[in-house]
Amino acid sequence: MSIWIGAMQKHLEGHKGLTDHNEIVRVDAGKFVYIPLMSMFSTNIEVLVKEGDSVKVGTMIAKRNDHMTVPFFSSVSGKVVGKQTIMHAVLKPLEHLVIENDGLYEKEQPFSPIDFEKATREELVDFMMNAGIVGCGGAGFPTYMKYKNPQNISTLIINAVECEPYITADYREISNNIDDLVLGVKAMLKLSTAKEAWIAIKSPKKELIAKVRAALVGVSGIVVKEVPDVYPMGWERTLVYQLLKKRYDRLPSEIGCIVNNATTAIAFAKAIRTGMPIVEKTLTISGNGIKNPANVNVPVGVKTAEIVAKLGGYAIEDVLLIAGGPMMGKTIPNDQFVVTPYGNAVTILKTEKIDSVACLRCGRCNDTCPAGLLPVRINNAEQAADLDTIVKLRADQCIECGLCTYVCPSKLDVAEGVRRAKRILQLKKK
Amino acid sequence: MKFTFRVSPNYRDQLSTGRIMRDLTIGLGVIYAFALAYYFTQYSSNYGIHALGLMATSLIVAFLTEVAFAYFTKKKVKTHLLGSYPWVTAIILTLMVPIATSYFALGFGTFFAIFFGKLVFGGFGQNIFNPAAAGRAAMLASFAGVAVTDITTSATPTASIAQLGWMIDKPEAVTKFLDQFGGLQNMFLGLYPGALGETSKVLILVVMVFLIIRKVIDWRIPVFYLSTVFVLASLIAVSKGMGFWYPLFHLSTGGLVFGAVFMATDPVTNPTSASGRTLFAIGLGILTVLIRVKANLPEGVLYSILLMNMLTPSIELLTDGWQIKNVKKYAISFASLSLIGILLVFGVSTTMSYKAPVVPEEPTITLGDPVGIFSDETALAPATVTDKVTEGDIVTLTVSSKGYAVLQDDHSEDPQPNVLIVKIDTVKQEVVSVAYATFSDTTNIGDKTKNAKFLDQFAGLSIVDEAAEVDVVSGATYTSVSVARAVRAAIEAVLAQ
Ligand code: SF4
Numbered sequence A: 001m002s003i004w005i006g007a008m009q010k011h012l013e014g015h016k017g018l019t020d021h022n023e024i025v026r027v028d029a030g031k032f033v034y035i036p037l038m039s040m041f042s043t044n045i046e047v048l049v050k051e052g053d054s055v056k057v058g059t060m061i062a063k064r065n066d067h068m069t070v071p072f073f074s075s076v077s078g079k080v081v082g083k084q085t086i087m088h089a090v091l092k093p094l095e096h097l098v099i100e101n102d103g104l105y106e107k108e109q110p111f112s113p114i115d116f117e118k119a120t121r122e123e124l125v126d127f128m129m130n131a132g133i134v135g136c137g138g139a140g141f142p143t144y145m146k147y148k149n150p151q152n153i154s155t156l157i158i159n160a161v162e163c164e165p166y167i168t169a170d171y172r173e174i175s176n177n178i179d180d181l182v183l184g185v186k187a188m189l190k191l192s193t194a195k196e197a198w199i200a201i202k203s204p205k206k207e208l209i210a211k212v213r214a215a216l217v218g219v220s221g222i223v224v225k226e227v228p229d230v231y232p233m234g235w236e237r238t239l240v241y242q243l244l245k246k247r248y249d250r251l252p253s254e255i256g257c258i259v260n261n262a263t264t265a266i267a268f269a270k271a272i273r274t275g276m277p278i279v280e281k282t283l284t285i286s287g288n289g290i291k292n293p294a295n296v297n298v299p300v301g302v303k304t305a306e307i308v309a310k311l312g313g314y315a316i317e318d319v320l321l322i323a324g325g326p327m328m329g330k331t332i333p334n335d336q337f338v339v340t341p342y343g344n345a346v347t348i349l350k351t352e353k354i355d356s357v358a359c360l361r362c363g364r365c366n367d368t369c370p371a372g373l374l375p376v377r378i379n380n381a382e383q384a385a386d387l388d389t390i391v392k393l394r395a396d397q398c399i400e401c402g403l404c405t406y407v408c409p410s411k412l413d414v415a416e417g418v419r420r421a422k423r424i425l426q427l428k429k430k
Numbered sequence B: 001m002k003f004t005f006r007v008s009p010n011y012r013d014q015l016s017t018g019r020i021m022r023d024l025t026i027g028l029g030v031i032y033a034f035a036l037a038y039y040f041t042q043y044s045s046n047y048g049i050h051a052l053g054l055m056a057t058s059l060i061v062a063f064l065t066e067v068a069f070a071y072f073t074k075k076k077v078k079t080h081l082l083g084s085y086p087w088v089t090a091i092i093l094t095l096m097v098p099i100a101t102s103y104f105a106l107g108f109g110t111f112f113a114i115f116f117g118k119l120v121f122g123g124f125g126q127n128i129f130n131p132a133a134a135g136r137a138a139m140l141a142s143f144a145g146v147a148v149t150d151i152t153t154s155a156t157p158t159a160s161i162a163q164l165g166w167m168i169d170k171p172e173a174v175t176k177f178l179d180q181f182g183g184l185q186n187m188f189l190g191l192y193p194g195a196l197g198e199t200s201k202v203l204i205l206v207v208m209v210f211l212i213i214r215k216v217i218d219w220r221i222p223v224f225y226l227s228t229v230f231v232l233a234s235l236i237a238v239s240k241g242m243g244f245w246y247p248l249f250h251l252s253t254g255g256l257v258f259g260a261v262f263m264a265t266d267p268v269t270n271p272t273s274a275s276g277r278t279l280f281a282i283g284l285g286i287l288t289v290l291i292r293v294k295a296n297l298p299e300g301v302l303y304s305i306l307l308m309n310m311l312t313p314s315i316e317l318l319t320d321g322w323q324i325k326n327v328k329k330y331a332i333s334f335a336s337l338s339l340i341g342i343l344l345v346f347g348v349s350t351t352m353s354y355k356a357p358v359v360p361e362e363p364t365i366t367l368g369d370p371v372g373i374f375s376d377e378t379a380l381a382p383a384t385v386t387d388k389v390t391e392g393d394i395v396t397l398t399v400s401s402k403g404y405a406v407l408q409d410d411h412s413e414d415p416q417p418n419v420l421i422v423k424i425d426t427v428k429q430e431v432v433s434v435a436y437a438t439f440s441d442t443t444n445i446g447d448k449t450k451n452a453k454f455l456d457q458f459a460g461l462s463i464v465d466e467a468a469e470v471d472v473v474s475g476a477t478y479t480s481v482s483v484a485r486a487v488r489a490a491i492e493a494v495l496a497q
C-alpha cells in the first residue's frame, strides 16, 4: 500500500480446512476417458492415432506442432473410439479424443528417463518439451518455452503459493512429493541458468515450510521464501513484486527471473525419474455444494460427474459448478467436462441470491486490483461505450483475477464489466 | 440437478454497502448521543427535547421525500429506501445545525438535501454534491439569521474569531479569547455550544478510528485534510508571529473535524482512486483555510467540501490510467498542489490583520405590533408595586413584573421577574418615564426592551386614556409586554389613591 495506490491485494477466507488433511481419494477412470485437444486456446492439433488403435497409459496420441510443441498422452490403456465435442473447463465446447478404458492400466514409456546432471541444457529443454510439461494457468502453457533462451536470469522463483480459496491440491501434492520437488527445482535451476531458486510458500503453511526446509538441508542455491497469505499472491506479477519489489512490462525475464509452479517442477521430476508424463492429477473437489469435499487422485480425461458421484454426490439441487477455484474458475453449466493436465480443482458452491445496489463509488475495486487498474472507471467507460477511455485505462491488462467483484460492497459484477471492455479492445485490434 | 451459470468470480467479501452504512449510522449515533447528553445536562430538558425534535423532523422529512419520490417514479418503496440510505443524510445534516435552528428551517434543509442534493441527480451513487452539505448550504442561504428559535446560546468560536479577522497577535488577547470557550482543551472535548454534532473533536476522532478500522472510510481523506489545514495554519501562525495555539484552534473550531470524518469521506462524492482522494483531501485543506481567513466565512469546511465535490470529476480524469505507471504523475500533482496551497496561503496571510474587537453599539431594534396598556394581555399575570415615593406632582413607583424568565421558564435555575421604575406625573396625568431597575430575561433578546426607542414610547402616555398603547419590540414580545404590565400596575396604583 502506498499513498497513491491501494493494497493491490486482499486476504481471502480460504476454507482450506475442508480438504487439507483428509485422505486423498483415488478415483479410477470409467468406461471412457476424453482427452481435450486444446493447447493455449489453439485447437490446431495433430491426432497421431486412428479409431480402433490400441493405446497404453503414456502412449502419445496427439501433438501440437506449430510454433510450440505440446504432446498429448493417453491416461488409460484401451482402444481409441473417436472424437467427440464436449464442454471444456475453459467454458467452450471442444473436440476431445475418446478412449475406451480396458481397466488394466498397462504402461508404456513415451520417452526414457534422463540424468539431468549429465544432460546438456539443450537436451534438458527438449526433454521437457517432449514430456509435455505444462503450466497450471488453466490453458496449459508449455513450460519449456520459458527456458528456451534464458538471458541474464538471476533468480528462479518456484511458486508454491496456491492462493485461490478452497484449493489444497497443490499443497497436498507438494507435501507428498518433497523429494520430487527438490529434484525438479534442481533441474529447473540448471535450465534457467539462475544462481538461486526461491520456493515461495504462504507463511501460515508452517508444516510445509518446515518439511521443505528440512529437505533442503545441504542443498545449495535453493531457499524457501515466506510470503503473506493474500490473493492473488500466486499471480506472477504479485509474487515477483512481493519478492523483488520490482515490476516488469511483459515477462518476468525482463528483470531477471523465471517463475514456475511447484507442481510443474514435481511433474518434471517425475518425468525425469520415470519417463512418464502427466497422466494423473490431484484435484481438490470442495465447496459447500458437495457432500464430501476431498482431494482426489484421478486420471486425465475423467468426467467431473464421475468424480462427484464417487464422492457421494452434490449436497443440494442448485449449484454453481466451477472449473477451478471460485475466484478465477468459470461456472460450467453441466458436469460433463473432464480433468485436464493443467487444472487442479473443481469448486461446487450453493447458488445464493445476490442483492446488488448502486455503485457506492467507494473505490475499493481500484484499491485492490492487483494489476493496478481502475475497474470502476473501466466499467463506467464501458457503459458509456467510450473506447478512448477504455484504451487509456488499460483494460487489456486485466488478468481476470476477480478481486474487484470480490471486494465490491455493492455486489456488482465489476470484473465482468472489465472483461467486456477487454473484449471490445480485442475486437478492435482485429 | 441444476447447474447455474454465473460470471466469475463466485466468491464475495462479507462487507456490503448496507453494512458500511450501518457502521456509519452507529458512528453518527454516538456523536448525537453526546450532543443530547450535553444539552440535557448543561442546559435544560427543553434544549434536549429540541435536539430530539430536530432529529425527528429531519428523519421524517427525509423518509417522506424518498417515499414520495419512489411513489411518483413508480419504484418499489422498500427496495428504493434500502438502496438510498436517506437516514444517513438526515443525521449528518441535523448534526451540522446549531441547537437554535427551527424545525421548519431544518425540514427545509432536509428536503433540499434529499431532493435537490440527491434524487434529481438520479439517486444514490449519482449525486455530485454531498447531499447533507448541499442541504446545509441551502439553509444558510435562505435563513441567514432567522433560522433561530427563542433558544439561544453564546457565539461560537468560529464566529468570534471571524470577527477578529482570523488572527490575534497579542498574547494577552489570545488567552482572554480562548478562555471564553474554556480554553483549547475544552474546545477539543466539545463542552461549548456549537453545531449539534461538531463540537467534540475527541469523540469524532475516536469514531474516525473505528470507521477506518472497519474499512468504512478511507484514512487518506481525514488524515490529509486535517494535516493540510494544520500545516497551512502553522504557516500563517509563523508568518504572523502567532503561537502554536493557532493551528490547534483551526483544527478544533467549527465543523472541520466533523466534515473531514463524515462528509469529505462520502464515497459517492469523492474520487474513486486512492491518488484522487489524496489530492481531493489536500484541496479541501487549502480551500478551508483560504475561505476561513479570506472570505471570512465561518462555514469554510462546508463550502470547501461543496467546491471540491464539483472538482471530483476533473480529479478522476487526472488520475485515470494505469495506476502503477502513473505514480510519477500522482507525485507531481501532489507536490504541485501542495506548493500552490503554501504559496496562496502565504500570500493571503500577508494581507491579514488583527481587528480589535469593537465595543458593541446599542443594538438597533425594530418595533412590531402595538399592545394596549389596559388590554387583556397586560391583565394576565399582573405586576406588583413594591415601592412608591411621592415627590410633589411626581410619583416614583418600583414595580416587579414577571417577564419571559418567569412565565416561560427560560431554563435558568431560579427565574426572576424584571423590576422597573415608573415615574408618573399626577397633575398632568401622564407617564414621565420608564426604566429598568433589574433586568432578568434572556440576554440578546429580552434586553432589546432596554432600548430607548422602546422605553421612550411610554413618556407622555395619558394615564386616563383606556386606549393608550405602545409598540412591542420585534422578537421580544414577552419582555415588552412585561414592561407594559408594570406600567399598568403603576398607573392603577396611582389612580387608586
Ligand atoms: S479482474 Fe481485472 S480489473 Fe478486476 S481486480 Fe482483477 S485484474 Fe483488476
Ligand code: SF4
Pocket: A358, A359, A360, A361, A362, A363, A364, A365, A366, A376, A404, A407, A408, A409, A410, A411, A412, A414, B272
Ligand atoms: S467496489 Fe463496487 S461500489 Fe466500490 S467503486 Fe468499485 S464498483 Fe463501485
